[in-house]
Amino acid sequence: MTDRPDMPEIDRIDRAILRILAADGRISTTVLADRVGLSKTPVAARIRRLEAAGVITGYAAHLSARKLGLGHVAFVEVRLSDTREAALLAFNAAVRKLPEVEECYMIAASFDYLMKVRTRDITEYRRVLGETISALPHVASTSTYVSMESVKEPGISQI
Amino acid sequence: MTDRPDMPEIDRIDRAILRILAADGRISTTVLADRVGLSKTPVAARIRRLEAAGVITGYAAHLSARKLGLGHVAFVEVRLSDTREAALLAFNAAVRKLPEVEECYMIAASFDYLMKVRTRDITEYRRVLGETISALPHVASTSTYVSMESVKEPGISQI
DNA sequence: CCTGAAAAATTATTCGC
């Protein structure tokens, strides 16, 4: 297995550091150092290195969607009328600006995109679908699947 | 609009605090206080209150999936052979234990669950699908949609 | 590349107003 330029060397201790920081982004270097069994100096250096290399992209508070009244999750399949490069780029750029769209992936299937949309309730979802999503560049049609229950989800970091 | 017991009162300043903390989970109370135009004392108190109320559920480092060699994303529709309560609970509990399953929702549609699965590459996905997902309790059939491009996604906080 | 300790900087907390 050869090195890839975009994949810095990450050893066992780096992984331990990442795992702990992923679970507690506010842990101090002191405590983290204890937990991985090293002194603070190398741990601080490793964190800096992982940040500089773009492995750690940032730190965020996780918020409870329910407590914020954003409990409605729907998935939307989107089909475009034009899938030439320029159309895709226009669609991508427009989607990235929508706060209600939490995730969006281009899919190799009978539809072109799959998006996760978070709203207050189904009424607001209906509004977002009709007014915003359908108005995205080159959208031909959509199919919506509504979540009845969240079995596993990351804490939201958006408000 | 009446208060809901599970939705604490969140005013304009709380929202500002949450928005900033969601974007930078490591910001200090001092800087945060400046940004929201209050002194540190009430800002620290508000953060404690939001944490205690469960609005802020935690803090996490965001990691680059690509740099960690976890760039493969697939969505799987899962149909169960048994959708009685006990079967659903068994499925839910089993799914929550799988690190590859980043998200999972119960869906009101022709399939029962939609899951987002993250792996190293399609080879590993095939292995996870065949060995792990298909072996989850009561799984009757699955359909997979592979992401070709991530247009918008939250930083992963899992390793 | 790590240890350990000292120094410097920041941060969180407390309290009277």
Place this chain on the structure above:
DNA sequence: GCGAATAATTTTTCAGG
């Protein structure tokens, strides 16, 4: 909620192995 003083932590630095 303010602002200052105090207290506690944290980050950084550096000599040494």
